[in-house]
Each structure stands twice: as structure tokens, then as C-alpha cells.
Amino acid sequence: MGKVVLVTGANSGIGLALCERLLSHDALLQLCLACRNMARAEAARHALLTSHPQAHVSLIQLDVGCVRSVLRAAQEIRHRYNRLDYLFLNAGIMPNPQLDPKALYKGLFSGRAIHMFSTGEGLLTQKDTLTSDGLQEVFATNLFGHFLLVRELEPLLCRPGCSSQVIWTSSNNARRSAFRLDDMQHKGGVEPYSSSKYASDLLSLALNRRYNNQGLYSSVICPGLVMTNLTYGILPSFFWTLILPLMWLIRIFTNTFTLTPYNGAEALFWLFMQKPESLDPMVKYHSLTSGLGNNYTQPRKMDIDDNVSSALYEKLIELECTVRKKLKDVDLEHSAEITQTEG
Template sequence: MNRVVLVTGANSGIGLALCDRLLSQSSRSLRLCLACRNTGRAEAARSVLLTSHPAAQVDLLQMDTSSISSVIRAAQEFRLRYDRLDYLYLNAGIMPNPQFDVRAFFKGIFSSKIITMFATGEGILTQKDGVTSDGLQEVFATNLFGHFLLIRELEPLLCHAGQTSLLIWTSSSNAHRSAFNLEDVQHERGTQPYSSSKYASDLLSLALNTHYNKQGLYSSVVCPGFVMTNLTHNILPSFLWTLLRPVFFLVSSTTMDATTDGCIIDNSTSSFWLFTQKPESLDPYAKYHSLTSVRGNNYIQPRKMDIDLETSEFLYEGLLQLESEVRQKLKEQPKEDQDDID
């Protein structure tokens, strides 16, 4: 029986590398679906995958996780195509207008947090967020809420009788409790929406395990480590990345984080590794890191997340309330707009 795998944000970066790895190294028969916002780039990614794997089953699904109507429409289409979903990789994400805080950087160099600063970007990376057409903060909607709504929409396929399914969130070493506030879940008042959204995904994964494990649905979190993708390469001018490369290598040797200088396939190690594990054996409090040793060997290391059950439950209830509100707004839209979804 073919395992059905859905990957959001699959047309480039870690998402595309993961898809190639699944097709190259999996011993299981797969039906792979790439959920992407840009149809042209999705078709190009599919072509690349089929060139390397001509016999593979690779489907496309147009979906923008920042848009409520797009997520619902895509989920409806997915339910018509498939009768099961075994693995859902929640990988799509944005870091809009990243800014490098020079003052915080030089202050951090002369502090005890220098290694943490280089390893995670804490305190030196800020972003300017936007607002979606649904009235939600863009980073929150894209990185977290759109995925939450997708899970809710695909629940009948994920919680299927006699089937175990796994959600796999692409988190970050930049996920900090200090950037997250339950009273400002969408991070309207802060300057670190990316960090906030990734910390929220860590919390949400725990809550989903609490509510869905008995139905055969499990959730886990990965950290791919630092890698040059579209999210990161615009933070600094290219010449500064070159100058800082020795520093990142030193941090890599010290913290054992994967700073593989663009070898994206290595950063998908933890995501692929979870595909080979029994979901019920995974630790709901652990984030599985893709790491690279000084000798260049890749390995996985689980690290306990800075999360707690009470906060995760508050977040989960808040997202359920927001879901109810956005669905009500959709019902109140003109009939022609609803027809686009139905």
C-alpha cells in the first residue's frame, strides 16, 4: 500500500531536498504531494524530482498557507483525491524583511551569550511583519495558523481507523520563549514574528499530541539547523556571509548545530529520520535536530524543548477560537466568494 505524504513549501529549500530524499532513500512505496503557493515553481520542482525518479508518483496541490480560503480549498481538493494521509510535513514558512540589528550584534559579542547569538540569532534578527487579506498577521498565518487549519481540515484522513499518522513541524533554533506572548499570539506588537511563530509551533505540537494521540495521530518537531535558503540569504550582504563563514564553522564545532553552508540535503536529515520511526515511540517534548559533527558526519539529536503543557493548552484553545471566528467570517462573505471555496 502506498504511503501518502504531503509536504507544504515543497518547491525549494529544505522542502524540496526532503522530497528528493524520500524518493531516493525510502524503502516504502510513496505517493508524494507537493503543496506550494506558486504553481510555476511547483511544476518546476516536480519536473526536477521526476527527472531523478521517473517512476515516482508526484502530485501537485496549489495552496497558500497565509490565505484561509486557499487552505480550505486545497484541503477539500486533497480529500477528493486521497483516502488517507500518512505523513504531513508542515514546512512552509516565511521570514519577511529580515533585519540585522548591528547594535545588538556588537553588544552580544562582548557578552556571555555570544555562542547562543551565533547559533540561534537570538536578539539580532528582527522582521517587519504584514497583514493578510484575512486580517491576520502574515507570519503567524503562514507559519502557524494556516497549518493548524490544514490539520483541522484533513482530520478525517489523518485520524483514519487502523492507521497511524504523523505531523512533522519544521521549527527552528530561533524559536524562543522570550519572543512569544499568549496575550499577543499573532505577535502584532513585537519585532520577532518568525521566532514567535516557531516557538508557537513547538507548543502546538505538544497540544496536538495531547488531543489526538488516542486517535492515532502524532506530532513531532524538527530543527534543520542553519542553512542558506531563501529565508536566510537576504539577511546580510553576500560578502558578509563569506566573512562570517569561519565564525559559523567555529560555532558549529562548539554547539554541534548543523551549519552546513548550503548543503540542504544534510539539513533534511531529521525530517527524513522521523519518516523511518514509529510515531508512538517519539518524545512529544523533544525537538529532533539535524546535526553535523566536526568530521562532517550527519546525525540526529533530540533536545528537550522549552515548553510546558499549560501554555500549549492555552495556545490550542486560542487557535480553536480563532478558527471559529474566521470560519464565521467566511460564512458572512458574499455567496460568489463562498462558491470559490465550495
């Protein structure tokens, strides 16, 4: 059998486009789609098998924003496979995005218009909520759930004499200014998406420092400005109808407007083709598309450092211990209630 590849958030957008590209390249892959919505996951699987009827495509239910779901899914993955060659951490959310109309108006008539559109800087805020685990939802989904998944799948990723790749879908919106180590969940801010994506950049570096000697390598990509369900949720549909032709025109002058999920998955697919030992842990690999529609990948140095990266990793370990203890206490309390009821 071929290499084992797991993709989170694989039922649509960039994740589904990546799966299609992977199977077109290597039909012998063992591909696992890890998705929250199983109806959509089954539809994605059906579409992939229609194009590649001989492919090995399986599903697993995974809500990376829910700790119990991550633990259950990881247990099932360990049961199914004895190794994991590629782990694409692609799932992510940007809940309740709010557009600043004044910033948009000013941006349209400034020299920073393309930068603002491609990064969302100065344009977008989000309203975050709490998960059932008591964590900030964006932090839990975009970062912590994936961190916990890597920890749980360590036996499959770290195998003697073998190498594996963990590949994060980050963003142009990842900015140091939005992240604070003393508020890594971004409880006190209005840019949780930007904060979580910058934290994933930091965490990727920490994983390399910790696991490279065990054969695990981590990389980060930016898909560029891609039109997906997440993007379309930012503005009313009529606005996109008006602005999309302009965006295709603007792409002549910038390479960051990848626009389609296929183009946005370029860097993910490019990393799949590389030897992980040759990759630079300090850069983010960007999906880019020329005005003529040619796709390519370009490395760009990230605004990160080892000290903050290491400190974030330690804080995540501490939070993991706290969350696990809380779950254990809840389970013990539930067991005690059942025992009392039966008695």
C-alpha cells in the first residue's frame, strides 16, 4: 500500500482540492479525510472516488474544536494505521467576521488596497465564543485541537528510520501584533483568527526543534487569497458578485490572489513532493499565482523566534495537562453518579 495521508477539514475548499491533487499524482495513497460533518465528508469521498475509482479513501469524524473528539479520533487513527506519513492540519474557522466599512473605503483608495485585501489587515474582526471545554473557539479549532492531535499521533509520526511531515495551513493574516503569549487564547482581543494563525507559525517551529531528531518535520503554508466558504462568509453575497470581476483583474498585478482552492493548495502539494529534511523551519511556503494563471510556491521568512516559540509550546503542554485533568474529573464524577443511581 502507498503512503498514509490524513487531511483535517478535507470536505471542501483547499482541503478537498489538495486531496484531488494528491490522488491525481498518486492513486495508491491511503487517504483519510478527517472532518466534523460526516454527511459532507461522505459527499467529498464520493466525489473523489468518482474521479479516482481505485483510490483508497476513508473517513474519520473529527471536530478539532472539541478535545474529546480529538482524543476519540486519534485513538481510531492509531487503531487503523501503523504509520502516518503526512498530516495536513488544514481545518480552521473564522466565526462572525465583522468588516470595518471605513477601513474598507479608505483601503480601496490607497496604495495599500491589494495588501489589505490579501491579508485582511485592518479590515476584519471576529466575535469569539467558548467551547464546551471552556476554551476560546478559534484558538481551540485552529491551534490547540491540532496540537493535541499531533501529540496523540506521535507514535505514528515518529518511527525509527522514517520521516513524516506535519503541514499547517496558515494565513497572510497571521501577524505578531495580534498575538500575545500571556493571552495565547486571545480572550482580550478582537482578532482571534490572526492570533491563532500566528501561533501556528510559532508552534510549527517548536515542533521542529522538538521532533526533527525523531523524524518528524513541520512546515507552514499560506494559500493566498482564496474564495472558499470561509471567505464568502465575510461579506454579503451581492458584494462578492460586484467585486469578484475586479479581483480577477487585480490578480494581473499581484501573485497573492490565488482565488481558487486548487491554486491555494499549490504550496501544500509542493511540500508533499519535497524531502522534509531539505525544508527551512523558519519560512512560510506561499501559494502564488501569476497574472497568466501559473501556480508556484515561494518561501518567505516568518516573523518568529525560538524563545517565543518554545514558551508557547510549554504553555500548550500546561494547558493540555489542565484540560485532560478536567476531563478525567468529569468522567469520575459521571461514574460516581451512575453508581449512586444504580445503588
